[in-house]
Amino acid sequence: MASxxxxxxxxLVVTQDAERRVVRADVRVENGRFVHVGERAPSEGAEVxxxxxxxxxxxxxxxHTHVAMxxxxxxxxxxxxxxxxxxxxxxxxxxxxxxxxxxxxAGVAEMLLSGTTSFLDLYYFEDGVARAVDALGARGFLGWxxxxxxxxxxxxxxxxxxxxxxxxxxxxxxxxxxxAPQGVxxxxxxxxxxxxxxxxxNHTLVHYHLSETRREVHEHEKKTGLRxxxxxxxxxxxxxxxxxxxxxxxxxxxxxTLARRSVGVAHCPSSNMKLATGGVxxxxxxxxxxxxxxxxxxxxxxxxxxxxxxxxxxxxxxQKHQTWDTSVLPAQVLxxxxxxxxxxxxxRAADLGSVEVGKRADFSLVRLDHPTxxxxxxxxxxSHLAYSASEEAFDSVFVAGExxxxxxxxxxxxxxxxRSAAEAAADALWRAVP
Amino acid sequence: MASxxxxxxxxLVVTQDAERRVVRADVRVENGRFVHVGERAPSEGAEVxxxxxxxxxxxxxxxHTHVAMxxxxxxxxxxxxxxxxxxxxxxxxxxxxxxxxxxxxAGVAEMLLSGTTSFLDLYYFEDGVARAVDALGARGFLGWxxxxxxxxxxxxxxxxxxxxxxxxxxxxxxxxxxxAPQGVxxxxxxxxxxxxxxxxxNHTLVHYHLSETRREVHEHEKKTGLRxxxxxxxxxxxxxxxxxxxxxxxxxxxxxTLARRSVGVAHCPSSNMKLATGGVxxxxxxxxxxxxxxxxxxxxxxxxxxxxxxxxxxxxxxQKHQTWDTSVLPAQVLxxxxxxxxxxxxxRAADLGSVEVGKRADFSLVRLDHPTxxxxxxxxxxSHLAYSASEEAFDSVFVAGExxxxxxxxxxxxxxxxRSAAEAAADALWRAVP
Numbered sequence: 001m002a003s004x005x006x007x008x009x010x011x012l013v014v015t016q017d018a019e020r021r022v023v024r025a026d027v028r029v030e031n032g033r034f035v036h037v038g039e040r041a042p043s044e045g046a047e048v049x050x051x052x053x054x055x056x057x058x059x060x061x062x063x064h065t066h067v068a069m070x071x072x073x074x075x076x077x078x079x080x081x082x083x084x085x086x087x088x089x090x091x092x093x094x095x096x097x098x099x100x101x102x103x104x105x106a107g108v109a110e111m112l113l114s115g116t117t118s119f120l121d122l123y124y125f126e127d128g129v130a131r132a133v134d135a136l137g138a139r140g141f142l143g144w145x146x147x148x149x150x151x152x153x154x155x156x157x158x159x160x161x162x163x164x165x166x167x168x169x170x171x172x173x174x175x176x177x178x179x180a181p182q183g184v185x186x187x188x189x190x191x192x193x194x195x196x197x198x199x200x201x202n203h204t205l206v207h208y209h210l211s212e213t214r215r216e217v218h219e220h221e222k223k224t225g226l227r228x229x230x231x232x233x234x235x236x237x238x239x240x241x242x243x244x245x246x247x248x249x250x251x252x253x254x255x256x257t258l259a260r261r262s263v264g265v266a267h268c269p270s271s272n273m274k275l276a277t278g279g280v281x282x283x284x285x286x287x288x289x290x291x292x293x294x295x296x297x298x299x300x301x302x303x304x305x306x307x308x309x310x311x312x313x314x315x316x317x318x319q320k321h322q323t324w325d326t327s328v329l330p331a332q333v334l335x336x337x338x339x340x341x342x343x344x345x346x347x348r349a350a351d352l353g354s355v356e357v358g359k360r361a362d363f364s365l366v367r368l369d370h371p372t373x374x375x376x377x378x379x380x381x382x383s384h385l386a387y388s389a390s391e392e393a394f395d396s397v398f399v400a401g402e403x404x405x406x407x408x409x410x411x412x413x414x415x416x417x418x419r420s421a422a423e424a425a426a427d428a429l430w431r432a433v434p
Numbered sequence: 435m436a437s438x439x440x441x442x443x444x445x446l447v448v449t450q451d452a453e454r455r456v457v458r459a460d461v462r463v464e465n466g467r468f469v470h471v472g473e474r475a476p477s478e479g480a481e482v483x484x485x486x487x488x489x490x491x492x493x494x495x496x497x498h499t500h501v502a503m504x505x506x507x508x509x510x511x512x513x514x515x516x517x518x519x520x521x522x523x524x525x526x527x528x529x530x531x532x533x534x535x536x537x538x539x540a541g542v543a544e545m546l547l548s549g550t551t552s553f554l555d556l557y558y559f560e561d562g563v564a565r566a567v568d569a570l571g572a573r574g575f576l577g578w579x580x581x582x583x584x585x586x587x588x589x590x591x592x593x594x595x596x597x598x599x600x601x602x603x604x605x606x607x608x609x610x611x612x613x614a615p616q617g618v619x620x621x622x623x624x625x626x627x628x629x630x631x632x633x634x635x636n637h638t639l640v641h642y643h644l645s646e647t648r649r650e651v652h653e654h655e656k657k658t659g660l661r662x663x664x665x666x667x668x669x670x671x672x673x674x675x676x677x678x679x680x681x682x683x684x685x686x687x688x689x690x691t692l693a694r695r696s697v698g699v700a701h702c703p704s705s706n707m708k709l710a711t712g713g714v715x716x717x718x719x720x721x722x723x724x725x726x727x728x729x730x731x732x733x734x735x736x737x738x739x740x741x742x743x744x745x746x747x748x749x750x751x752x753q754k755h756q757t758w759d760t761s762v763l764p765a766q767v768l769x770x771x772x773x774x775x776x777x778x779x780x781x782r783a784a785d786l787g788s789v790e791v792g793k794r795a796d797f798s799l800v801r802l803d804h805p806t807x808x809x810x811x812x813x814x815x816x817s818h819l820a821y822s823a824s825e826e827a828f829d830s831v832f833v834a835g836e837x838x839x840x841x842x843x844x845x846x847x848x849x850x851x852x853r854s855a856a857e858a859a860a861d862a863l864w865r866a867v868p
Contacts, residue, residue, distance in 0.1 A: 071808070071809050073809065073814065073817070073818065073822060074765075074811070074813070074817035074821075074822075075814070077821070078760055079760055083760075113805060269751075270747075273751035273754060274750070274754060275754075275760060276754040276757070276759055278755075280755075303821070304817065304818070305824075310744065310747065313704075313748075314747075316708070317708055320512075320707060320709075320710040321706070321707035321712075321714075324710050325710055326513055326514045326517075326708070327514070330511065330512035371543055371853075374505070374853060374856055375507065375857055375861075377860065380509070383511050383738065384507065387737070387738040388508075390548075391825075391826060392825060392826040415805070419803055422809065423808065423809050426808075426809035426811065427809075
């Protein structure tokens, strides 16, 4: 069911290719991929769109979130991590697959409307999330959370649930299922290695929380004699195809270990700052060591936005502030982290994350005439994306060449209906907290 | 020329009154002021608006910016303060009153479209800014920058220019002119005291940069033996009606001095972080000492956004991160800083900054059905404003009861025309940099 080819004529293309070229060019999309990026694309058999007033920007990759938590935004603000988790766990125990799906639809809608086309998720009842992704046309990399059987509220053994989830969704065009150990504080050696085995057998990614707080690191070291990354290496867990979220409290040797094992990291600055975890992820060092570092919003319970535009801005501010160096994480690197580096984390740098011939056509049409992109000069466009562009400028968003947002409206879902279901879920869930 | 009274029926009103009540209520606006906030407002002679799907939120006060710099966004990113200023000064020397006006129109439009109704500005050619404010219907507190005559590129003596500017615009309903010493690095004792005399004679505010960088503090101490606030106190400058921007590098005694002299502070976290000034403004301490602390975006050259929504989010994140305390600057305080505390800074707490009977009707209608305000529960609305709401949710904005934005469009100006003039200004100005 190939859709009509489309030629976007004379757009300002933020390619994110190897040379990071920003060029006035035509872009032709066919069978879900870019087939021409350059001067005068052939228009045979194609719908032609005058794109002079738009930038074409690769779809953002949100490298760490819990999208179904949308109805919980504002539920647990301004509390320390203990108080925060207490409220969230009270709600967690009440959640159903139906309200997870309702929440995921709202969260996926919010992401698509801000130019995010791919995201890496960690939660339970992920079938609900998968249906939301499938319905709205996003690209979901969905990790079923696993933890030790005696600690979970899931029905059945978490590892078995993860395996079954992966088998149910493997082969889906938009949903890439995976397994997601929650963290060293709730996963023993068997759980970690069980997750790894599932990933190897099913050729999936592994996603997990790592070294987010001092306390997590301290308690694990007290228990095992090793800080989390070194312990995970010792038990034989670490390896390629893994994405660790946070990676805040790490010593040099831990960073080198992750680099040697080809583990990627999802940096989540807003969440870390809002939860006052104290540390700052050593992004510069990680990048220098060759680690792929993407950007994640984490959930709306701890951010409280799902906008990668805000996340780029904040990531840049935090690293410059922390290092007393304005040149750290310049705008181009921030955009890299939100696009091509995110794709690299997901093992998909060959077909996602940039506007290049042969790649999947996941991209946004961004209004160059929006106030937050003034002046719309080619030399400034990357800066505007990283530091100032508002979500409203993202006029249309495409995944695999198909529109999922057009003129600020969802194409494959009705926002009033999604909203009303998510508000109903919120009504029920907020009642669960003291 | 009184406009028709309007009744907004059944809105979710974020009053920002003394009890910080969030209530479902009717709001009646008449002769530019709120005349009823509560149950069932009388609708005689009034246009009645069904406001059930909206929050009514006080207009934001941007307590420090250089609005006319809009065409310079992205011109000097990721450079240290020296390199940043070098580029900006190269442009400054080329600016004309006409391009300042073109830039100010774009910047004021961007602010109105994100719910900011009042702002405190520091620049030269402020007549251009004043005309932009007057044209678009914002409320501008406009400071003419003064510095020592031998250091300025202004024609004529800066103090005389400031005095003449104040006299030209005094009595204007929307423009409140004032005098703005640039900072201790370019103002000697005579300039500071001359500015104070102008302010006293003309009953205006004084706005200035203070203790933004370590270097500024260090060099002033080397020169005078005193750190800037203590030196300003010693020369007899400090007093009420003054707003100091930044206030980053300050010891306890300096904070106490500002508090004793009733000086307000405009906190500009994004700009400080992006320029890597290293320090963090001691917001908690300042507030504990009784200083009115507002929020400022600074200019788009160093932020690069003019959105007070982003600024609240970032202010909260930075203080929580810095103090390792999630409870510092909770959502309510962030919203206070962006509204009623800003009004207090401007000496206008009695008639701006909240939705209360008798106050000027400066407010926004915020869409409760926007994805970034989900769930739209009264208990979460303050959190959403501080941490997640996107500019797009600000459907309509009113100043003195008159619409200045309606359905995301400027009412009193044409964005395509404003944009085209500002882009032309950018074309000329960007040519000035090496």
